[in-house]
Amino acid sequence: MATIRKLRGRWQGQVRRRGMKPRCKSFDTKQEAEKWARDLEAQVDRFGAAPDTKILETTTLGQLLERYQREISPTKRGSVQEIQRIDVLRRHDLAYRTLIGLSQQDIASFRDERLQSVAPSTTVRELAILSHVLEVAIRDWGLPLGRNVVKLVRRPVIRNERSRRLAGDEEQRLLDGCDRGKIPFLKTLVILAIETGMRRGEILGLKWSDISHNRRVITLAMTKNGFGREVPLSQRAFQALSEWKDLAEIDPSTVFPMKVGALEQAWRRLLARSNVKSLRFHDLRHEGVSRLFERGLNMIEVSSISGHKELRMLKRYTHLSADDLVRRLD
Template sequence: MATIRKLRGRWQAQVRRRGMKPRCKSFDSKLEAEKWARDLEAQVDRFGAAPDTKILESTTLDQLLERYQREVSPNKRGSVQEIQRIEVLRRHELAYRTMIGLSQQDIASFRDERLQSVASSTVVRELAILSHVIEVSIRDWGLPLAKNVVKMVRRPVIQNERSRRLTGDEEQRLLDGCDGGKIPYFRTLLIVAIETGMRRGELLGLRWSDVSHNRRVIRLAMTKNGTSREVPLSQRAFDALADWKSRADVDQSTIFPMTAGALEQAWYRLLKRAGVTGLRFHDLRHEGVSRLFERGLNMIEVSSISGHRELRMLKRYTHLSVDDLVARLG
């Protein structure tokens, strides 16, 4: 147990443990002294010795973020996006805090401040990065921290679930609008997106070698979840791909040779030509997954096509037509 005593107007905490040099420190209040002693004892219990807190006094959060960005992020599938997020974090004043001074209140203040300017989902991702940076620092880099303060802070609730689906003649208007654009394969891209429910990155990464014409299947070697899967093609999607292949340069690297940024710009131009509002390209995935259910596939079958590993997440993407459900109920 630590010894707390008042000495020359200040409170002194002293921790003695077998196998370590006695440590003492003075504080203005008894509460601060007791907290320091508890934290030190917890660190001794965890590491087997009193850690050298000098490294915590000289190490900033920015230094850990920089090392993580350099050593850990490049090995991840979403490395580009994570590195960009870390750059944002490194520019924030929180990055200048030393690790000995980084507190739960600092993280909570950072959270509340960021919520004023960005979406809850963005803040959740940023907190996840901060938490993993500290976790790696403790487990792999030997930083003598007693706890991960980010884990002690409540995460914002994400309320971005969408239920937007194609209504009326919107699909036909979008397809007709593709004819007025300058991208010859955009119509095929939309049909495949609607028919399969594939993600944007999966669509843009498709190669002709991924399409098995004999089996009428697309094989995705690597997906967002880090696993491979096979996506069956409806006759409509298969015919659209076959038509585009007959006109395309089969030597090009991908079936739809465009970047995510170019797709976003082309999408907004298409919406304007078609007179459609409030629709995101990602909503086509909602549409595709919902149609699979409406065709009578069960949740396991749909998840094998859409690539959802968690059924609770699949439910978020599923918005069945109430009219169709009424018809099925008779």
């Protein structure tokens, strides 16, 4: 059993177990001493012995983040974004906490503070990184952490579902705005997004070799969810791509020579020219998926085109037109 006592102005925790050398440590508060004793007893119960926790007393969360950023992040498909997020985490006060003192309350305070300045979705991603860092430290790096404290903290609820679809003549205004712009392939890019429901990154990453003109199919070797898929092209999408191919100086490395940042700027200018309000480029994916349902495709068929692994997530992207549903009921 653990003993907690006040000694010379500080709180000392002491753990005695048969077959192991007694361990004791002093803390500023009684709560810290009790937590240390509980964690140590849990480790003894789990491993059959008390691990050497000195490394936890000298290692900070920031040092773990730096090692993870250097060794683990570069192996991931989203390495650039994750490295940027870890840079933010390493600048936070939480990064200076030693692992021996890192508590559930520290993580909860970090969560609440971040929610004051960033969206819940950003906070959830940051918590996911912290959780995986600790998990790797325990499983792969052999650090004697008794538990992953991030898993004990409630995650913020994300409510970012959007039901924005193209209304009235907005689609035609967008296409007319593309014609008045200076980017010759922007109209093709917008049509492809509407007709296929493909993600922005998938569209910008397209190569001409990915498009089978005989089959009228786009083959995506790797996508966001880690799997490849084939996307059938409507006649409208296929014609738009064929017309752009005839005009373009063929570069086998890319169909649309544009980076994400450039597209974001072009999209803002297009909305201004077209007088379309509150429309994100990602909303075209909502539009495309919803139209696939309105054409009569079932859930499995649509998911094979859109690339959604979970039907629950697919439902979030689906906003069917009530008018179209009424016509189908007649």
